[in-house]
Amino acid sequence: MNTVEFTRGTNGKPVASAALEETLSHIIGLDGSCFFGYPLIATPEGKFFVDATFLNPDKGVILFDIVEGQDVGAYGERQDDLVNKIESKLRLHKDLMRGRILLPQLHVVTFAPAINDVEGLKEDGYPLANEKNLPALILGLNWENADDEVYRLTTSAVESLSSIRKSRSKREVAKPDSLGAKLKKLEDSIATLDYRQNRAVVETVEGVQRIRGLAGSGKTIVLALKAAYLHTQQPDWRIAVTFNTRSLKGQFKRLINNFCIEQSGEEPDWTKLRILNAWGAPGGVERDGIYYEACRHSGSEFYDFRAASQRFGGNNKAFDGACKSALDIIKKPLEIYDTILVDEAQDFSPSFLQLCYSMLKAPKRLVYAYDELQNLSGTSLPPPEDLFGTDEKGNALVSFAGDQRRDVILQKCYRNSRPVLVTAHALGFGIYRMPPKMVDTGLVQMFEQPSLWEEIGYRVHSGDLSKGAFVSLERTDETSPIFLESHSPIDQLVQIIKFPNEIEQNAWVAREIEKNLAEDELRHDDVIVINPDPVSARERCASIRKILFGRGIQSHLAGVDTDADVFFRSDLGSVTFTGIFRAKGNEAGMVYVINAQDCDGLGAGLSTLRNRLFTAITRSKGWVRVVGFGPGMDALVYEFETLKRNNFKLNMQYPTDEQLSKLRIVHRDLSMHEKQRLEQKKYTAQELTQALESGELNAEDLDAETRARLLQLLGGNK
Known part of the structure; x- marks a missing residue:
């Protein structure tokens, strides 16, 4: 069976590239990955990109020099140049070398589908092919000392991810079985992108593109690499990257910078490729933001947070009102940017995405990524047809209509192991929550469309995935790779612990962090302590920080003791404490969720509280400890123990439309005034x-x- 996966970048040779794709896809038994217009390579003469690169575990790397038309020119020289450039790129990776010998096998083929007599034009030692003789030529190539690990490392090097995915600083480990050693192995194992991620990075859609995925599915990395790839391909385009969590700014800058240097040998032109906060304010380039820029270009009144809160109401209503106010003034597109990429779109109201859309030049290249369950604002993004409106004839301006290039779903979760992710979903949805009195379900919230469970990587173990029916759902090895959990026993991966009081909780967390640093070979930036309530984070984290300080362990409260854009302080050796909002988009090996009892309750606002818990748990790429005290913890411990008894399967009676409607009303988010009423x-x-x-x-x-x-x-x- 043929499983060649194609990623279609731009190489300026569309007709011949389509012929190559067609030919490769019909070679029986062939598998691997084929990239068009990729990778980009930095050379003394400037940027250079390969027409097509095919990676196969039995043949190695096949480079294609594609000819559009009938003039092959000095194709032998081009082949030599191509191999030399790729070889010099791969030789920079020590893991791909044995002494001075490059381990992966390199082949090169010139593909000229418009030429019938390829044999007559062929030079000795320089393969020339059209659609007829390419299959035999490909099947005749081989890699003598083929090696799965070398192939994986080669794929990572071609994708330019080996250096980009590296952790913030060099990891030193002495004990082979310590948590630090396990974390190092995990980080090394995820240094390649899967096919869907690759496609999302390289394929450029003329228009709006949506990227959906779970926490840890790589949305932020995909957006960063996409921005960098577009910038290296189209250096004159004005590109903006924006997001909700201030502390993501440094992460985006590092990822984009590394990718551009590796691809083009140059740092990005930060005047053309801008990393902007969503809101922004007057005061220079560093404070600039999408909304502020829209106001400046359109002449609409700019509201800061205080003014917007007074005018439109607090919380998420403030920014929504400010964006709507700006949109009312904008009568025709502002055409400031060629492309805008939005991360964490679930935390923005539709008005912000509409504002981004109004700032784009045709063909309106807007890429927005989101995870519905990480929505901490209590509102949901409508489908694109409703989001972006209609033209004069009433036709939707944006529709994905099953187009997988426009609506990418990242199913694989590379951060959280299966037990951690399923625990987050079970608690986030209240799958095993006891129903309150006179209520027929304990569920807190549920996807409106049952099929979304399969789209995010679950499969039906038993039952029927439809409204009103019983269903048992499980993660697969394909969507939750087994190596993410095989390094530690399940009881080590995720723990939910109730303490008698806050003092004992805090003392235990402090002792565990001390052990992580002293014995487990974890670094300070491998540990995050999250207080789910953003308002009380400073006060509730103070006690643990005081204990740590007394033991000579430095810590900081993200965004309070640091600049708003800084989350980790790797330079100082300092443990990060944070509220839930600043935690979003970040990850660490060991995550402590403290005062988790605050995420349980009854009635209004419960879905937001459970989403906070979901988001906090999914920050962990290794181990998670959910701790708390009081009656609220009893419910969470009961739900987790029930999940374990069910072998980390989600068993539930799927709610009917009527029940779904009730859940939305009962657990909706309310303002302070609405709560009082x-x-x-x-x-x-x-x-x-x-x-x-x-x-x-x-x-x-x-x-x-x-x-x-x-x-x-x-x-x-x-």
């Missing part, structure tokens, strides 16, 4: 109940219509 109404209802019980008020005292309506509503009928 709800509590007031609950209090009034309690007073009414007590008055009826005591006889102070009789049922007959209520008018017949009110009495009938109350009975009807309490009976569950509308």
Whole structure:
């Protein structure tokens, strides 16, 4: 069976490239990866990109010099040049060398589909092929000392990821079985992109592209590499990268910078490729932001957070109102950028994406990446047809309509092991939560479309994945690679622990961190401590930080003790403490989620609390400890123990449309004012109940219509 995976970059030779793809895809038994217009290589003469590169575990690397038309020119010289350039790139990787010998086998072929008599034009030792003789030529090539590990390392080197994926500083380990040694092995194992990620990086869509994926599926890396690839291919384009979490700025800058240097030998031109905060403010380039820039170009009034909160309301309403206000002024496209890439789109209101769309030149290249369950704002992004509106004839301006190039789903999770990810989903959705009194489901929230579970990499173990039916879901080895969990026992990977009180919780966390650094060979930047409530993070983290300080361990509160754009302090050897918002987009080997009891409760706002817990757990690329105290922890421990008994499968009765509608209402997010009004109404209802019980008020005292309506509503009928 043929499993060649094609990634279509730009090489300026579309007709011959399509012929090559067609020919390779029909060679029986051939597998591997084929990139068009990739990789880019830095040379003394400037940037150089390969017409096509084919990687195969039995044949090695096959480089294609593609000829569009009938003039092959001095193709032998081109082949020599091509091999020399790729060889010099690969020789920089020590793992690919034995002494002075390059381990991967390199072949080169000139492919000229428009030429019939290739034999007559062929030079000795320089293969020339068209569609007829290419299959035999390819099948005749081989790699004498083929090696799976060398092949994996070669793929990583061609993708230019080996240096980009490296951790923030060199990892020194002495014990072969320490947590630090295990983490080093994990980091080395994910130095290649899978086919879907590669396609998302290299393929350029003329128009809007959506990238969906789980936490840890590589969305941020894909966006960073895509921005860098577009910049090296189109240096004159104005490109913007934006996001919600301030601390992502440094990560984006590092990834883009490394990729551009490796690909083109030059640092990016930061005047053309800009990494911008979403909001921004006056005060120079570093403070610039997408919204501020839109206001500056359109002449609309700029609101800072305080002014927007006063005018439009607090929390997420402030930025939404500010963006809508700017959009009202913009009557025609601002055409500031050629491409805008948006990370963490689930945390933005539709108005921000519409603002980005209004700032683009045709053909409106907007790439937005999101994970629905990491949405901490309580609102959901509508489909693109609703999001971007219609033209004068009523046709949707943007529609993906099953186009996999425009709507990329990253199924594989490379950060969280299967037990960690399934735990995050089980607690985030409340799969094993006990139903409250007079309620028929314990679920906190659920995907509107059941099929989304399969799209994010689950499969049906038993039952039926449809509304109202029972279903058991499990992760597969394909979407949750086994090496992510095989390094440690499951009981080590994820622990949920209840303590008698906050003092004992804090003392335990401090002791564990000390052990991580002293015995487990973890570095300071391998550890994150997350307080799910962003408002109380400073106060609730203070005690643990004080204990650590007394033991000579330095720590910092991200965005408070550091600049807003800084999350880790690898230079100082300092453990990161953070609230949930600043934790987003970041990852570490060991994650401690403290005061987790705050993520349980009843009624309004529960879905947001559970999303915070989901997001905190999924920061871990190794081990996670969810700790807390009090009654709220009892529920979380019960849910986790039930999940373990079910062997990390998600067993549930999928809610009906009616139940889904109720979940959205019961657990919706409320503003402080709305919460106060709800509590007031609950209090009034309690007073009414007590008055009826005591006889102070009789049922007959209520008018017949009110009495009938109350009975009807309490009976569950509308």
